[in-house]
Amino acid sequence: MKVLFAASECAPFVKSGGLGDVIGALPSVLNKYGADARVILPKYSTIPKEFTDRMKNIEFFEVELGWRKLYCGILELEHEGVHYYFVDNEYFFKRPELYGYDDDCERFAFFSKAILKFVKGSKTYTPDVIHCNDWHTGLIPLFKREIFGQNKKLEAIKTVFTIHNIKHQGIFNKYWFGDLLGLYGIEKAWKTLEMNGSINYMKAGIIKADRVTTVSPTYSKEITNSYYGEGLESVIASLDQEVTGILNGINYKHVDFDKGKTKAQLQEKMGFEIRDDVPLITMISRLTAQKGLDLVAHVMDELAMEDVQMIFLGSGEAHYENMLKHFESRYPKNVKSILSFDEELAEKLYMGADIFLMPSYFEPCGISQLLAMQYGTIPIARETGGLLDTVIPYNHYTGEGTGFSFSNINAHEFLFTIKRALDVYKNDKPAWRKLKRTAAATEFSWNKSAEEYMRLYESIT
Ligand code: GLC
Numbered sequence: 001m002k003v004l005f006a007a008s009e010c011a012p013f014v015k016s017g018g019l020g021d022v023i024g025a026l027p028s029v030l031n032k033y034g035a036d037a038r039v040i041l042p043k044y045s046t047i048p049k050e051f052t053d054r055m056k057n058i059e060f061f062e063v064e065l066g067w068r069k070l071y072c073g074i075l076e077l078e079h080e081g082v083h084y085y086f087v088d089n090e091y092f093f094k095r096p097e098l099y100g101y102d103d104d105c106e107r108f109a110f111f112s113k114a115i116l117k118f119v120k121g122s123k124t125y126t127p128d129v130i131h132c133n134d135w136h137t138g139l140i141p142l143f144k145r146e147i148f149g150q151n152k153k154l155e156a157i158k159t160v161f162t163i164h165n166i167k168h169q170g171i172f173n174k175y176w177f178g179d180l181l182g183l184y185g186i187e188k189a190w191k192t193l194e195m196n197g198s199i200n201y202m203k204a205g206i207i208k209a210d211r212v213t214t215v216s217p218t219y220s221k222e223i224t225n226s227y228y229g230e231g232l233e234s235v236i237a238s239l240d241q242e243v244t245g246i247l248n249g250i251n252y253k254h255v256d257f258d259k260g261k262t263k264a265q266l267q268e269k270m271g272f273e274i275r276d277d278v279p280l281i282t283m284i285s286r287l288t289a290q291k292g293l294d295l296v297a298h299v300m301d302e303l304a305m306e307d308v309q310m311i312f313l314g315s316g317e318a319h320y321e322n323m324l325k326h327f328e329s330r331y332p333k334n335v336k337s338i339l340s341f342d343e344e345l346a347e348k349l350y351m352g353a354d355i356f357l358m359p360s361y362f363e364p365c366g367i368s369q370l371l372a373m374q375y376g377t378i379p380i381a382r383e384t385g386g387l388l389d390t391v392i393p394y395n396h397y398t399g400e401g402t403g404f405s406f407s408n409i410n411a412h413e414f415l416f417t418i419k420r421a422l423d424v425y426k427n428d429k430p431a432w433r434k435l436k437r438t439a440a441a442t443e444f445s446w447n448k449s450a451e452e453y454m455r456l457y458e459s460i461t
Contacts, residue, residue, distance in 0.1 A: 001035040001457050003027075004127035006115050008108070008136035009098060010039055010084070013047045016098055017286055018367045019134060019164045022215070022248050026453070028082050029249075029446040033454050038125065040115055042107075043075060043086035045094040051077060055086060061121065063114050065106065066179040072114045083125075087114045099136075105172035108201065109181055112139040116148055119157065126153065128461045131160045135170030138205030139181070145208060146189045147182065158460045161209035163202070163243070165364050166223050166230050167290065170201030195231065203235055210460050212236075213244040215365035216386035220245030228362055244456060247389060248365045249446035252374060259376065262352030270336040272309045279425045280309050281418075282353040282377075284346050284368055287316025287324075287339075292359030292382060297323050298411035299418070304331040306422065311353070312337045313346060351375045355421055359406075359414050363387045369403070370444050376436035379403035380417055390444060394424065399431055402439040 009015050011024030027037035043052075055075040062069040073088035087093075092107045101107065115137075119127065132140045141159040148154045177199055178184030193204045206212050214220045220243040222228035224236050236243060260276055267274045281303075285291045303310070304327065312324050312335075324337035338345065350356070356372035358381040365386030369379040373391075381387040383405045394401035406417040425432050 001030075001129070001454065001461070002125070002127040003030060003035055003037040003129045003131050003457060004115075004119065004125075005037060005039040005131045005133065006112075006137040006140055007039065007041055007133040008111075010041050013041070013051055013084070014044050014098060018248070018365065021367055022164070023133065025249070025251060025446055026450065028080065029450040030453060031081065032447075033450050035454065035457075036125075038083040038085065038127075040085040040087065040118070042093045042111055043073075043088040044098060045090070046096065046098075047086075051079070054079075058085075059118075059121075060088075061117060063110055063117055064182065065110055065113065066182060070110060072110075072117070074114075074118050085118070087111055087118075089114075104170070105176050105199070106180055108136045108170065109139055109176075112137060112143055113147070115140060116143055116154060120148060120151055120154055127157060129158045129160055129457050131162065132205055132209065133162050134164050135168055135202040135205065137161075138170060138201035138203070140205070141208035141210075142189060142192055142204040146186055158211075158457075159209045160211045160213060160456065160460070161205040163206070163212065163214040163219075163223070163364070165290075166202065166214075166228070166232055167362070169195075169203065169230065169232070170199075171195070172199045172201075174199055195235075200232075203232060206232065206235055206239070211241060211244065211456060212239060213246055213456065215246065215248050216389045217245035217247070218388045219362075219364045219385035222362070222385060244452075246449050246452045246456075247386060247444060248367060249444045249449050250367060250370045250374070252443060252445060257351050257375070259352060262348055263354070266311065266348060266352045267309065270309070270311060271332075272334060272336070277426075278307055278309055279354045279422055280311070280352065281355040281357060282311045282313070282349045283357040284312075284349055285314045285316075285358075287314050287320035289317075290361055290363075292361055292409075292414075293320045293323070295359045295409070295411045295414045296357070299415040300327050300335075302415060303418065304335055306419075308422065309334045310336070311349060313340075313342065313349060315339050315341055350377055353377050354425060355380060355418075357418075358382070358387060360384060360387060361409055366390070373402055373439040373442060376440040378421065378432075378435055378439060380414075380421055381405050382409070382414070383407045392438075392442075394421075394431075394435060399434050400438070401435060402442055403435075 007023040009020035030037040060073040075086040183189040363385040391403040406413040
């Protein structure tokens with residue numbers, strides 16, 4: 001089974017969130033199951049030199065975008081057993097950020113077209129499936145049919161489209177439809193791409209792919225209703241095949257570590273009192289509304305009055321950064337906010353903290369709760385998407401569970417759930433120990449996901 005993953009990010013080369021982790025992990029696991037999975041992504045100028053130095057130019061050609069013919073180079077790198085292809089065009093990808101530019105519409109149209117052109121012409125690798133991910137690659141299934149529709153080689157290739165986050169859809173002015181995308185006069189294509197009078201890349205991916213998946217079973221159901229569907233719920237509902245939910249995994253390292261010692265080191269580093277009996281709460285997150293930071297804002301004053309210590313790590317929207325800094329200055333004894341993306345510190349926090357906060361408004365899968373649980377760090381999560389599928393709520397009577405959870409987007413429900421956890425932490429040591437053990441023993445490994453993807457690929461090819 002040959003599967004080409006098309007994505008806008010991939011660890012360890014470039015990553016802004018969970019999407020990058022997934023694309024960086026899944027292909028090599030699929031290869032263990034006999035697949036030949038490869039990845040294609042833009043050659044951003046932010047990819048570290050240690051990787052670009054090792055890339056080989058394999059070909060170049062022109063991609064037509066509207067009236068222009070644009071240079072496109074393809075580079076290849078084999079890294080830890082996986083083949084990666086990089087789409088090179090400095091005008092589009094030599095920039096400090098991955099997304100958020102006025103011409104993103106153009107950049108990812110170029111990327112999608114370049115991939116199809118590469119596959120069409122490649123003599124060395126012809127995938128059975130192109131596995132597209134999120135809006136950046138939504139045009140691939142559409143272009144494959146409408147622009148390269150006559151090509152026998154491409155016709156035989158199937159497409160899978162995975163939704164990692166339906167909130168980001170790639171919505172652009174319809175002005176680009178005819179000229180830039182080269183779809184002028186193709187009425188069918190307009191019907192596929194149009195949503196509320198604008199172009200919508202994700203919609204095209206959902207409609208035109210042979211199969212649509214998302215990253216947890218619960219999210220696959222949630223997006224059929226309007227709160228989670230972000231306007232695309234009717235599109236999802238109109239599909240012949242249901243959206244398949246396949247949970248992401250993590251790579252378990254099974255490292256030896258000393259939780260108490262790590263906690264003490266963290267306390268010292270943060271300038272907190274070094275005490276084993278005070279619960280250390282952490283939250284590691286991109287700072288966006290999705291992650292429930294408004295709930296955090298509402299409960300912080302009450303929470304900081306408790307005998308707890310809190311460490312926030314992450315960067316993102318300025319108002320949340322300001323909010324976290326504000327709480328740190330108000331409660332210097334027990335609140336610390338580190339507004340950066342520091343993987344090393346993140347790892348220490350996953351290991352050394354007692355409690356991990358994840359009050360997301362929605363969470364297609366979520367990876368942090370899994371990273372936390374493997375180290376016996378107990379998640380407090382809202383019951384949505386992948387959080388509902390991976391965190392088993394603590395049962396006071398039976399002692400079962402791997403975390404604590406609450407169902408509504410309500411700051412006080414969140415606060416009371418934290419207080420319930422604190423109560424167990426402080427007053428029922430054996431129950432807390434059992435929670436830690438159960439959480440650490442639960443594995444969400446990539447193997448299971450890979451098996452499910454293999455079955456899915458086989459069912460369509
Ligand atoms: C997005 C989602 C997150 C998911 C990740 C990888 O970042 O918000 O929930 O874990 O994609 O699929």
